[in-house]
Amino acid sequence: MLQAIPAIFCTISNNSLESSLRQLECHFTWSLLQQDVDLNDLEETINDQTEFLIKSNIANYNLLSYVCHLNNSNEEALRNLQKAEEVAQKHHPDEIARSLVTWGNYAWIYYHMERYEEAKTYVSKVENSCKKLSSTAQWKIELPEIYAEQGWALLKFGRKYYERAKNCFENALKNEPNNPEFNAGYAITMYRLESFFYTEREDLNLSLKPLQRAVELNPKDTFIMALLALKLQDFKRVDEGERYIEEAMQQTPDIPYVLRYASKFYRRKGELEKALEILKKAIAVTPKSAFLHHQLGLCYRAKLFQLKKSTRYPPREQVQELIRLSIFHFKTVIDQKPKFFSAYIDLANMYAQEKRYEEAEETFQKACQINILFRDDKQEFYYNYGRFQHFHMKSESEAMRYYIEGLKMEKSSYFFHKCRSALKKLVEQRIQGGLGVAKDFGTLGLIHNLSGEKCEAIECYEKAIALSPDNEEYLSALCELRLSISS
Template sequence: MSSISKIALQQPLLQLQCHFTWNLQREDVDLDDLEETIGDQIKFFTKYNITIYNLLSYVCHLKDANEEALRSLKKAEEIVKRNYPGEIARSLVTWGNYAWIYYYMERYEEAQSYVNKVANSCKKLSSIAQWKIHLPEINAEKGWAFLKFGVNYYERAKDCFENALKGEPNNPEFNAGYAIAMHRLEDCFHRECEDVSLSFKPLKRAVELNPEDTPIVALLALKLQDLKRVDEGERYIQEAMQKTPEFPYFLRYAAKFYRRKGDVDKALEIVKKALEVTPNSVFLHHQLALCYRAKLFQLKKSTRYPPQDQVEELIQHSIFHFKIVTDKRPKLFVAHTDLAKMYVEAKRYEEAKATFQKMFQINNIPNIDKQRFYYHYGNFHHFQMKSESEAIQCYIEALKIENVSGIAHKCRTILKKLLDQRIQGGSRNATDFGTLGFIYNLNGEKHEAIKCYEKAVELCPNNEEYLSALCQLQLSISM
């Protein structure tokens, strides 16, 4: 019988800085996929293995494999003893995870011993507070964990690396983490912005501090490509290729660079080479599918009547690899969109529709991706299913998402054209006039919007939405 009370342990456990107190939600990731990714990183990245083993211990716990979680923590401890003897700060997260796992295993005395270890170490490291010690190493480890748990955590990851850099501004690892966080935030939330250079300086800084980190070099090359500095970017890729020609975490980005450049055959060659090393990589299968799709579009563009057997082969290859991605990562929204669009290319409309509808089940999607989904689903209804009303509804849903983007502009343009055609054709539907008023208002054309809402109210006098919109517009003009 343990002399340590379960209830007495709970409060000190919550004070620990570790994966169990960072609010990492299991529903935000595919645990099997994350475990596989961690396994690849353990194989290829030796420098950050303490961080990776700590994260693996948490993933194992989430999969109810606490004995395996303890083995991962033991490996993290061994790395610290071997490479960083006497550096207590590098063990605090590991000890925190130990405490929590023993707690869940109902081994309370062992949990308490690790709580004590952390508390005593914090006292040695800081005279200010027993628990709330802010160390760059812990901030960075927290940042790496957030990066692994996906898009909803990228902003928090950025903040963590910023805090780590306050303590050690020239640390290559912290700069790399900050650059990656900025790159992902930009990729997820600023894709449609005119300013595509938010991550450029952090990436440049990270490469200056560690030019041997070839995945970061490749991300810098991709950013230079965004900035229309393609030749400069390619020089970085070629130099990195000399340093790590077999490294899959570099090759994945190198392939993306050449695909975007239009050298699809070279991109295909690089992706296939990387897949030989990491055959289960979701990222690489997605890249391979995108390469086959790019090759298909090139073929269609090069000749008026492309060979049908080649067209079908490329479509099938692309669908095959997109399917691998959606099966392994059912929450990867962009892959579902890509797969649905490829079904459209194959004229397999029922499968396209089913794929689009699956996306309604995915939660926590960035607004830009949600907007893209409604735009593409609208196009599907408009051009393939010949359903104007369904298409209009999708475009409206896209525009309800507050995001100034190229996609929003496309939706407004298509909607205006469709509604103008319907009204000119004699429509007496209040919804058509109300929606057109909504479009004019979005475009800043208030007088035209008022005319449309007046017509909508004339056709449907008791509609509160139209009356409210009309009233607000009239007030805004008179002020």
């Protein structure tokens, strides 16, 4: 279905103004909910991108105006819309479509400021522009620019919105399949969807061709080039990926958005000193970047694991310094970005490494209290907290409890398999060590059942029932399994 802006036929009265506003295509009508995002972090991200990634400045200023409104700063919102207009007039003076979202945002902000006449002016401006652009009697027009701008806004509002962003960019590309900006947006969206939502093997290369296409259409887009390098690395095409990374850094040696992915590439390759060198260069440009601090923490943690693996008795001073640096950077991340879930988990695990168990426990609890967690985040929490209980608190029963909680959630995710593996190993060790009780056989039955291994599950539940004949949970599970096999 094509994006459309309906014309507003009647003279706008104060009573009908809100109804007219709801027909506009802009940030105020795209269901971008404040509770789904950290507004301060988003504002900082947009400001950085406006400075370093110039290509979407109209969209960035428009989105920034909406963020300012959500932060109760309508005057600042108007100033950002003025900047969007200035960019449009300078770079796209004859493209009315690029200003429609800006004018829609103007109308909404003036409405919220109770400056109704100015709001009506901008509603009428959108209406008149639609009439000029439209070629149909229904006053509906194809606007790939608006699809794309909506897609960028949805991307920045986080994971909950990625599928909608994908649909927006797909619709934009129907009208302009060779548009470099639209292809870039689609490629980024597919890359992020893969990272968070697509877990089946056949889904894992869905972003490769879009990334290659985007680089082909715009060889100067070094941000996309860096993402393509990481995707090639995923497919073990490391040398090919490295050529793209080096080309990106050569073209734009000072853009932190490129450097951060370059550092990630070299960290994953095991070249930790090179990754650190790149990160330090990037953080000198954007010292408040939570992403860069997180990457620094991950690099120092990787150096710690590398040291422990290569040396039987690593120097205590070196170990302590690497832990200290990791903790410093992970703590900096959550101070700057209080909803950065992975950083809490990483920080808690580093506290545990240093036997600072109270701080580890407190950090784990803060992680699970973040209000915008996804199912796989919760699963990641259960896995890591289970390990903390197992290896640091020495509580096998608590570890099992949290691994089981992780197993009860999404079954195709990375941390489902991690929970399954950890729990299965723990239970089998207890059984082989002669410590197995009915609960252990019941847990092993649950593991097999959730993994689709019905015959093995039946065998385990039978052993559990032999040890605990009246357990209704095991009897019920066994009955259901037998019925499912016979039916």
